[in-house]
Amino acid sequence: MTYHQHDLSYDWLGIHLENPFILSAAPPTDELDMARDGLAAGWAGVVLKTTSVEGNPVRLKYPMMSSFGTASHKICGLGNIDLISQYHINDVCDRVAALKREFPSKMIAASIMGSRKEDWQSLVWQLRRAGADLIECSFSCPQGSMGEAPGRMLAQSVEATEKVARWVKEAAENTPVLIKITPQVTDIVEVARVLKRAGVDGVTASNSVPALMGVDIETLEPRPSIFGAGAYSGMTGMAIKPLTLRTIAEIARNVDIIISGNGGAYSWGDVVELMAVGASNVQFCTLPMHYGFGVIRDLTSGLAGYLDRKGFAGPMDIVGKALSRIKGQEELVAPHSRATIDLDTCVGCGNCFRACRDGAHRAIDWDSEKRQPSVDRDKCVGCAQCMQVCPVSAISIREEFGDNVHTFAYGIPGEHGR
Numbered sequence: 001m002t003y004h005q006h007d008l009s010y011d012w013l014g015i016h017l018e019n020p021f022i023l024s025a026a027p028p029t030d031e032l033d034m035a036r037d038g039l040a041a042g043w044a045g046v047v048l049k050t051t052s053v054e055g056n057p058v059r060l061k062y063p064m065m066s067s068f069g070t071a072s073h074k075i076c077g078l079g080n081i082d083l084i085s086q087y088h089i090n091d092v093c094d095r096v097a098a099l100k101r102e103f104p105s106k107m108i109a110a111s112i113m114g115s116r117k118e119d120w121q122s123l124v125w126q127l128r129r130a131g132a133d134l135i136e137c138s139f140s141c142p143q144g145s146m147g148e149a150p151g152r153m154l155a156q157s158v159e160a161t162e163k164v165a166r167w168v169k170e171a172a173e174n175t176p177v178l179i180k181i182t183p184q185v186t187d188i189v190e191v192a193r194v195l196k197r198a199g200v201d202g203v204t205a206s207n208s209v210p211a212l213m214g215v216d217i218e219t220l221e222p223r224p225s226i227f228g229a230g231a232y233s234g235m236t237g238m239a240i241k242p243l244t245l246r247t248i249a250e251i252a253r254n255v256d257i258i259i260s261g262n263g264g265a266y267s268w269g270d271v272v273e274l275m276a277v278g279a280s281n282v283q284f285c286t287l288p289m290h291y292g293f294g295v296i297r298d299l300t301s302g303l304a305g306y307l308d309r310k311g312f313a314g315p316m317d318i319v320g321k322a323l324s325r326i327k328g329q330e331e332l333v334a335p336h337s338r339a340t341i342d343l344d345t346c347v348g349c350g351n352c353f354r355a356c357r358d359g360a361h362r363a364i365d366w367d368s369e370k371r372q373p374s375v376d377r378d379k380c381v382g383c384a385q386c387m388q389v390c391p392v393s394a395i396s397i398r399e400e401f402g403d404n405v406h407t408f409a410y411g412i413p414g415e416h417g418r
């Protein structure tokens with residue numbers, strides 16, 4: 001494999017990042033040795049797993065992990081019933097100091113969760129004293145927050161979000177603060193607006209999504225099953241990327257606030273997508289939990305090659321580049337659209353024919369002798385359902401509007417590091 005070189009470094013919130021890839025607050029950053037190995041492998045920074053004040057017992061239940069997937073992707077979505085770290089603030093401060101000594105040029109951040117004002121502020125003061133470059137506040141643990149409304153996510157209350165964000169920023173002074181929010185709200189823009197008003201430095205958008213990962217149809221036990229019973233999980237990984245993209249885009253289109261992207265990034269191409277809609281770096285958890293810290297080499301090399309190819313000077317050039325293309329459905333033009341099938345690429349599986357026959361406009365004919373589809377141009381409206389079921393990306397949509405022609409097509413499966 002060719003490894004591309006390109007300077008991926010930039011300054012962000014006054015912090016030097018050697019690349020836009022950060023390990024999020026989660027198991028990969030819970031143990032000092034693991035955070036150390038991640039940084040040594042080449043990740044630009046870590047957010048240590050969420051901690052709280054002494055005296056808040058964290059009782060974990062195992063097994064805590066489950067997943068849903070397909071034959072080809074066992075982990076489309078990863079589920080966990082984990083809580084915050086069992087390490088309290090003193091341990092985390094020791095780790096921040098140790099990692100800062102060992103990796104002075106990397107971003108060493110920590111994540112906190114409190115209940116009372118004095119807890120939140122004391123967590124911040126202790127981390128500042130330990131030398132944390134940035135403090136992230138978890139307002140979105142799917143198992144619920146402590147304090148305000150136990151069992152409910154803090155970021156689901158706009159009032160509580162603003163109030164606690166003010167407490168934290170007051171204590172943090174010049175140390176950058178990110179608030180980690182949830183997409184599970186009616187109006188994500190309102191949440192971002194109050195955070196901007198509260199004076200925090202940015203948002204992490206976002207976190208795991210509350211889910212029920214599955215039910216074993218033989219035993220009827222939910223997944224994961226602990227003595228036959230289960231709880232709702234936080235779902236992470238590639239299944240949640242579209243939710244993350246929408247969350248980031250919606251914030252970036254409406255509120256001028258720094259966004260650290262998180263949720264579902266599984267490749268360097270996903271990072272480009274999250275940045276193109278407004279994130280200025282991307283945090284990862286499920287990908288390194290799946291493949292190990294070494295994936296950083298593919299991420300940096302893939303992104304470097306992309307920047308070279310597109311003539312971008314650095315990662316920040318990507319930020320927000322797709323935003324002007326995201327519009328309300330009513331603002332889009334109404335072109336004359338038709339499916340086009342590239343028969344040289346077609347493998348004759350018949351998926352497009354069946355999908356169109358039973359789910360769209362009955363506009364694809366099927367030659368069963370040659371195992372070949374053909375588009376009936378009078379019936380086809382270019383809805384693109386056939387394109388979704390084609391396993392080899394042989395179908396594209398040709399759109400005509402006045403004298404202009406545009407093509408909607410997917411790349412080759414496996415492109416962009418997936």
Ligand SMILES: Cc1cc2nc3c(=O)[nH]c(=O)nc-3n(C[C@H](O)[C@H](O)[C@H](O)COP(=O)(O)O)c2cc1C
Nearest residue numbers: 024025026050080082207236237263264284285286
């Ligand atoms: C087992 C597990 C534990 C997690 N613990 C925390 C946590 O303590 N604090 C937090 O803010 N996020 C936590 N997360 C969420 C991740 O930091 C991240 O936001 C989420 O996994 C989405 O990113 P991903 O799709 O790249 O995994 C946890 C995720 C997993 C899988």
